Amino acid sequence: MSTGVTSRRNGRVALILGAPALGGLLLFLALPFVMAFALTFTDQRLVSGDHTRFIGWRNYERLLGISYIAQKPVEDPVDSESSSPTFVRVRDVTRADPDYRGYRPFTQVRSGAYRITILARDPDFLHSLINTFEFAFLVVPLQCAVALGSALLVNAGLRAQTFFRAVYFSPVVMSMVVVSIVWTFLFHRDLGSINRLLAFLTFGAAGHIDWIGDRATAMPAIAVMSAWQGAGFQMLIFLAGLQGISQELYDAARIDGATAWQRFRHVTLPGLRQTIAFVLVVTTIAALGLFTQVDVMTQGGPQNATSTVMFHAIQRGVREENIAYGSTVAVVYFALITSLILLQQALQRRWSK
């Protein structure tokens, strides 16, 4: 219980003590956050002689603008049976119609006789968005499985488990730049150990994959590497969760004759439910921010296959100096993460009922 005198004196001192940190957070976190939203409605560039103008929703329209063209094949009476149907070139259609100004083709699908071309004002962003989800979809289950597996291993009551725990955790302290560069060599088409190992295991059948130079394998390769680097962190959190499960539950299950798998299924997993939910969300949020690996290893390539939302934001915002547009990408990225957190909280509320 504090007296009135100390309380009043504390009031003055409290402000002085808290001011440096709170001031720093206001200037370098809260202010840029507010700026991010405000800038999306302007044409702000990094260096510009012109005054910044208010341009309404134009950045969002450019970022999210999607349209489509549905085309019937051109009638070709000569040999319509044998050859594939021909269409008027998309470029000719978009040039002729002012409604399609600024749109570029994103992807094409066939529906019956029709060919539908999806157009976007910024197809690179859509690719980046899809790539980011692809990465999260690959890395989250992989990393969490490795983390849970290694946590179970170092919690099994074997000898030297502190040593192994340290070994599994060690990549976490390694910088992502270093990891990316070392793995660039391991992924090398001709020299890399990964292809050499594959060739050895398959007697030469596999092992000629250009891991980060091929559109199909570039993102999976980055996901494997990222899981390798980050799993140790999640392992420690799982370990804390495992140690929170009462030993009596395991003893009771044993007395009832439960097998190791049954004990895992009916004691360990339910006991880890909160931890698993937490780890999944943290890993997903980290995955959606993918930048360093891409910037060091692939620069978004090959053919946009590894460009991500964050890479796109930095590319447009900083390297092309279009601060307003980069901020718009960042705001969309923030909205993505916020909805994820809200979804997780809603699910958790339902589970705990």
Add this chain to the structure above:
Amino acid sequence: MSVPASSNRPSAALRFALYALMLLLAAMFVFPFLFMITASLRTNDAIFAHAGSIQAFLPTGPLTTANYSYVFGGGNVLHFFLNSVLITALTVGMGLVVNSLAAFSLARLEWRGRETVAALLVILLVIPFEAISVPLMLLVAHLPGIGLVAGKLVLTRSWLNTLYVQILPFVANAFSIYLFFQFFRGIPKDFDEAAYIDGATPLQVYVHVIVPSSKPVFATVSILQGLAMWNQYLWPVITVPGESARPLMVGMQQFFGHTTEWGNVMAYATIITIPVLIAFVVFQRWFVRSVIGSGVKG
């Protein structure tokens, strides 16, 4: 329903399988490290010659320190190294003082509006740095600062290409304040009440009561903030295009982009990694606690 006598320990066969699994996993985690260090001690030709075998990971055969001499001699590695050390040490050092004082103020002093401030702090926790990096860059590009031009201190109109642009925005850290706040709240109230009755000022209570009983949280915050600063990449890559204030990570990325000499690259990578690895081996226990502490509470 008989219970085997050794029910608490896995059977011998299972134990053998678990050890094998544990070793296999350990190999997967260790091999890239071993490759990096081994390659850093070989010539380019030797790296290619050994790339296909287990020798890629074992430092056998003729070894050389030429890669290290080249990296230290040719580039500005030492300069970048010093930049990184300064950035990390100053951010962590100032961060410990500033963030713990703010947390002390929020957790142990009574003032109007502190609940509101604490609630706002939790909101700040969920803002990812990536989302604010572009507008923050615009902000620092137009802040007045001090620069060194031809050996003289001059006023500049931008923070770009400086050391402090890599330090000042990261000193105040919402997550560090939160960790301190949680810990300080758990210290019994009688400690500082007794000191106040003896006539101590809040600052004296902070120095003589709170700090001495909070060593674990100071260690946790140092490790988490230090690791984040040492390994930082996104921010310096966009705010420090020039060489003078460049940190090691950006230096390495630039170096990697301009060479095909893998031995040199791996020497650079090893130089970056060794200090953290040593810190990790020495403070292993603390690393583990800091992650669990931050993970479970966060």
